[in-house]
Amino acid sequence: GITGPFFWSFLIFLKSQFCQITVITVIVHLLFLQVCEWKEPEELTLLLDLELRATGEPQHKLLQRVKDVAKYSIKTSHPRFFNQQFAGVDYHSLAGRFLTESLNTNLFTYEVAPVFVLMETEVLRGLRQLVGWTEGDGIFCPGGSTSNMYAMNLARYRLFPDVKSQGLWGLPRLTIFTSPESHYSVKKGAAYLGIGTDNVILVKVDDGGRMRPDDLDEKIKLAKSQGSVPFLVSCTSGTTVQGAFDPLDRIADVCEKHELWMHVDAAWGGSVLFSKQHRHLMKGVDRANSVAWNPHKMLVAGLQCSALLLKDTTNLLKQCHSANATYLFQQDKFYDVNLDVGDKSVQCSRKVDCLKLWLMWKAVGSDGLEERVDKAFIHVRYLVEQMKKREGFHLLGEPEFVNVCFWYIPPSLRGKEGKADYQDRLAKVAPVIKERMMKQGTMMVGYQPLGNRVNFFRVIVFSPLVSQRDLDFFLNEIERLGNDL
Amino acid sequence: GITGPFFWSFLIFLKSQFCQITVITVIVHLLFLQVCEWKEPEELTLLLDLELRATGEPQHKLLQRVKDVAKYSIKTSHPRFFNQQFAGVDYHSLAGRFLTESLNTNLFTYEVAPVFVLMETEVLRGLRQLVGWTEGDGIFCPGGSTSNMYAMNLARYRLFPDVKSQGLWGLPRLTIFTSPESHYSVKKGAAYLGIGTDNVILVKVDDGGRMRPDDLDEKIKLAKSQGSVPFLVSCTSGTTVQGAFDPLDRIADVCEKHELWMHVDAAWGGSVLFSKQHRHLMKGVDRANSVAWNPHKMLVAGLQCSALLLKDTTNLLKQCHSANATYLFQQDKFYDVNLDVGDKSVQCSRKVDCLKLWLMWKAVGSDGLEERVDKAFIHVRYLVEQMKKREGFHLLGEPEFVNVCFWYIPPSLRGKEGKADYQDRLAKVAPVIKERMMKQGTMMVGYQPLGNRVNFFRVIVFSPLVSQRDLDFFLNEIERLGNDL
Numbered sequence: 009g010i011t012g013p014f015f016w017s018f019l020i021f022l023k024s025q026f027c028q029i030t031v032i033t034v035i036v037h038l039l040f041l042q043v044c045e046w047k048e049p050e051e052l053t054l055l056l057d058l059e060l061r062a063t064g065e066p067q068h069k070l071l072q073r074v075k076d077v078a079k080y081s082i083k084t085s086h087p088r089f090f091n092q093q094f095a096g097v098d099y100h101s102l103a104g105r106f107l108t109e110s111l112n113t114n115l116f117t118y119e120v121a122p123v124f125v126l127m128e129t130e131v132l133r134g135l136r137q138l139v140g141w142t143e144g145d146g147i148f149c150p151g152g153s154t155s156n157m158y159a160m161n162l163a164r165y166r167l168f169p170d171v172k173s174q175g176l177w178g179l180p181r182l183t184i185f186t187s188p189e190s191h192y193s194v195k196k197g198a199a200y201l202g203i204g205t206d207n208v209i210l211v212k213v214d215d216g217g218r219m220r221p222d223d224l225d226e227k228i229k230l231a232k233s234q235g236s237v238p239f240l241v242s243c244t245s246g247t248t249v250q251g252a253f254d255p256l257d258r259i260a261d262v263c264e265k266h267e268l269w270m271h272v273d274a275a276w277g278g279s280v281l282f283s284k285q286h287r288h289l290m291k292g293v294d295r296a297n298s299v300a301w302n303p304h305k306m307l308v309a310g311l312q313c314s315a316l317l318l319k320d321t322t323n324l325l326k327q328c329h330s331a332n333a334t335y336l337f338q339q340d341k342f343y344d345v346n347l348d349v350g351d352k353s354v355q356c357s358r359k360v361d362c363l364k365l366w367l368m369w370k371a372v373g374s375d376g377l378e379e380r381v382d383k384a385f386i387h388v389r390y391l392v393e394q395m396k397k398r399e400g401f402h403l404l405g406e407p408e409f410v411n412v413c414f415w416y417i418p419p420s421l422r423g424k425e426g427k428a429d430y431q432d433r434l435a436k437v438a439p440v441i442k443e444r445m446m447k448q449g450t451m452m453v454g455y456q457p458l459g460n461r462v463n464f465f466r467v468i469v470f471s472p473l474v475s476q477r478d479l480d481f482f483l484n485e486i487e488r489l490g491n492d493l
Numbered sequence: 494g495i496t497g498p499f500f501w502s503f504l505i506f507l508k509s510q511f512c513q514i515t516v517i518t519v520i521v522h523l524l525f526l527q528v529c530e531w532k533e534p535e536e537l538t539l540l541l542d543l544e545l546r547a548t549g550e551p552q553h554k555l556l557q558r559v560k561d562v563a564k565y566s567i568k569t570s571h572p573r574f575f576n577q578q579f580a581g582v583d584y585h586s587l588a589g590r591f592l593t594e595s596l597n598t599n600l601f602t603y604e605v606a607p608v609f610v611l612m613e614t615e616v617l618r619g620l621r622q623l624v625g626w627t628e629g630d631g632i633f634c635p636g637g638s639t640s641n642m643y644a645m646n647l648a649r650y651r652l653f654p655d656v657k658s659q660g661l662w663g664l665p666r667l668t669i670f671t672s673p674e675s676h677y678s679v680k681k682g683a684a685y686l687g688i689g690t691d692n693v694i695l696v697k698v699d700d701g702g703r704m705r706p707d708d709l710d711e712k713i714k715l716a717k718s719q720g721s722v723p724f725l726v727s728c729t730s731g732t733t734v735q736g737a738f739d740p741l742d743r744i745a746d747v748c749e750k751h752e753l754w755m756h757v758d759a760a761w762g763g764s765v766l767f768s769k770q771h772r773h774l775m776k777g778v779d780r781a782n783s784v785a786w787n788p789h790k791m792l793v794a795g796l797q798c799s800a801l802l803l804k805d806t807t808n809l810l811k812q813c814h815s816a817n818a819t820y821l822f823q824q825d826k827f828y829d830v831n832l833d834v835g836d837k838s839v840q841c842s843r844k845v846d847c848l849k850l851w852l853m854w855k856a857v858g859s860d861g862l863e864e865r866v867d868k869a870f871i872h873v874r875y876l877v878e879q880m881k882k883r884e885g886f887h888l889l890g891e892p893e894f895v896n897v898c899f900w901y902i903p904p905s906l907r908g909k910e911g912k913a914d915y916q917d918r919l920a921k922v923a924p925v926i927k928e929r930m931m932k933q934g935t936m937m938v939g940y941q942p943l944g945n946r947v948n949f950f951r952v953i954v955f956s957p958l959v960s961q962r963d964l965d966f967f968l969n970e971i972e973r974l975g976n977d978l
Binding site: 049056063077085091102106110114153154172174175176192249314457458 | 948
């Protein structure tokens with residue numbers, strides 16, 4: 009069963025596939041037309057023959073299965089995949105991922121992951137330096153939601169260390185503050201950690217979707233007056249939909265005044281810290297207690313690569329999460345057991361997520377990563393300018409980041425803003441265009457409502473593979489698909 | 494920066510590496526001698542040149558870095574890596590992992606992961622069938638600890654749905670029951686979820702490390718009489734150290750009597766369900782509410798592959814974890830939004846962990862996986878027989894599973910059991926042997942104390958690459974390394 013031959017065939021197939029992807033950058037429209045090959049679930053189930061059986065299959069059949077999986081999967085590295093906060097491919101990172109999979113180890117002790125224990129430390133140090141911290145702590149987590157939850161647990165533990173052993177019963181009601189445009193993981197975390205979503209207090213935002221420090225101060229005072237104990241402010245650098253950056257410096261003032269843990273969810277926006285030109289968006293981040301940052305998003309490190317960075321130097325992460333399992337974290341080892349980082353995590357098995365980022369960073373340098381970030385902003389400026397030149401594209405506002413939110417107004421709705429059914433009709437435009445683009449497979453972009461604003465598109469532009477041609481195509485394609493609505 | 498050429502070189506290098514690993518099965522000792530190449534952290538840091546700089550590096554230097562990472566990493570797929578509950582390699586699974594990395598998508602919506610949404614459903618169905626459930630639910634998690642915590646959260650939510658919004662404050666003190674030999678994630682989960690480690694009540698075990706149902710019943714009654722609300726029994730199928738299987742059928746009786754959620758942490762032992770000969774170890778598992786099972790352990794699916802299986806058919810997982818984010822889980826999509834499985838998770842980004850298992854399962858069939866499980870038991874029986882024939886190997890007890898726990902008694906300690914310092918001296922044997930084997934790089938095996946039993950080795954035998962020769966080598970090597978102690 010442990011066959012080499014199949015693996016050779018797979019590598020050869022893989023090589024041919026990567027040829028195609030590389031060629032994209034040169035002749036994108038000829039070889040690799042489709043972002044997706046839409047199939048209804050019933051049909052796809054039949055095509056893939058998913059059923060698991062008692063007997064194995066011959067090599068040629070397996071290779072066909074691999075090809076089918078690739079064929080019907082979304083090509084997220086296609087330059088016209090604008091659908092999510094991940095996209096594109098970096099081959100250094102991909103090599104790092106292959107190497108990680110081949111070495112197949114667990115990041116919990118120095119004895120089974122000597123290279124990666126040291127490497128993770130170095131990568132975290134590099135990221136912390138960009139935040140502005142010369143010391144501190146951190147860990148890679150399975151996604152930004154987990155990083156945000158860790159921050160929540162650490163903030164709670166710092167205030168009430170007994171919570172680890174006694175739970176929440178002896179404690180007053182704890183409250184968390186965040187904006188309504190923050191990531192949903194803040195609420196998920198509150199539910200999961202036993203705090204409750206009702207105890208996540210939503211702070212007002214300004215027109216651009218940025219948390220208002222004055223309202224934060226008021227909400228904290230109000231919560232205190234009602235007998236609850238505020239313990240965490242979760243700010244956002246790069247909100248999911250609009251890409252807004254909360255004003256960290258002014259929020260830090262409020263947090264200091266009330267002695268609250270300041271967490272910055274920079275899962276999406278953190279990468280601006282690489283850019284001398286754009287890092288001002290996160291001015292004040294060095295005053296935070298913790299920062300969540302996902303290099304798998306804008307930096308194209310590959311899923312998953314998600315760092316939680318901490319200013320703390322008191323080993324809070326380990327104290328809060330440790331269970332001191334004697335079978336894994338023996339204290340009588342022959343090396344420095346501080347290198348056994350596993351007890352900083354609530355996971356036991358933990359994937360190696362640092363190598364792909366490290367290898368890419370080594371390959372292109374901080375300068376190369378800065379260039380990518382700056383290029384994304386240039387693309388967004390171009391896209392916004394083009395939208396303003398075209399009838400039918402209405403921006404929600406000037407983008408602060410690389411999310412461009414807009415309504416496409418089909419000709420039949422133009423000038424009808426005053427009509428009673430205008431909003432209802434507008435709300436139906438994006439879903440129909442989305443369906444058409446998926447079924448034709450030409451590109452992918454997401455849409456959503458937000459507060460009282462009906463469905464609008466959110467196009468996200470950062471993949472290093474994107475060119476101006478792709479942006480022009482994007483606008484033309486939206487018009488082509490929505491013109492008759 | 495997005496260079497193809499480097500990737501070609503990497504693939505060529507990778508191919509040469511895999512050649513070596515494949516050849517292992519034939520001429521293991523000639524080409525691939527070392528399990529590890531031990532370096533002190535200071536020296537390794539220098540060798541790897543980990544520092545991240547402003548400028549990038551040329552291709553030949555990068556390729557050297559890749560080689561160094563591989564050189565100094567532990568060869569966990571080496572047949573003499575007996576250190577953890579992961580080991581070995583299956584090339585179908587590895588191909589699946591490469592494909593997963595190349596396709597780089599997120600398992601949260603059908604629109605970005607159509608193939609994997611359907612595939613995960615099918616793999617979970619296959620695993621549930623082995624548990625004995627014809628319907629139910631489930632999800633892949635980033636490790637068994639997360640699966641165990643999910644079960645904890647689900648059990649809590651089923652009993653008190655308001656906990657999601659209101660947190661734990663309005664509730665009576667909740668208690669969890671598990672054995673002292675269960676995995677440390679039960680305590681970690683209790684801390685993380687706000688329940689508190691003091692509220693994890695430890696049930697007595699028998700001589701083999703199996704939970705005692707009579708004591709469970711008593712402890713539950715006692716907890717109730719003290720005013721707490723028992724809500725979860727977390728049993729273990731395959732404990733971490735001894736590989737013990739809690740008596741599920743009898744525990745199920747107790748759980749039914751008290752109407753408690755019965756969770757089975759079968760992260761390690763679950764794979765016996767593939768074996769007609771050995772599945773009796775988990776008799777009664779179909780009566781559980783949830784099962785955690787990590788195919789990345791005994792089935793060699795590759796880190797990470799960890800399933801939580803649920804008997805529930807009321808969509809509890811989604812109700813408990815959902816946040817209904819409108820930017821991701823729009824309800825006006827053109828396809829069945831029940832296919833958007835992301836809201837079942839507390840993660841947002843979630844890796845595709847099903848493909849590697851699916852591909853391996855397709856390749857070797859349930860029969861092939863059964864064969865691997867059975868072969869592991871045969872190897873263990875051989876190893877135990879050999880140990881009994883040799884002076885100096887003292888088993889803790891007859892192994893129930895593929896963990897073999899033993900003390901190596903060096904000649905100087907034999908017959909000295911009565912001496913006052915015997916236990917102290919014995920406790921120091923395993924760490925010294927471990928240090929020697931690491932520094933010589935010949936093999937790896939773990940040790941630990943347990944309760945009042947001082948340091949003993951736990952050798953874990955399941956890698957499909959292991960042969961009887963490796964087992965003989967293991968015994969000889971322990972003797973060689975510990976003979977003078």
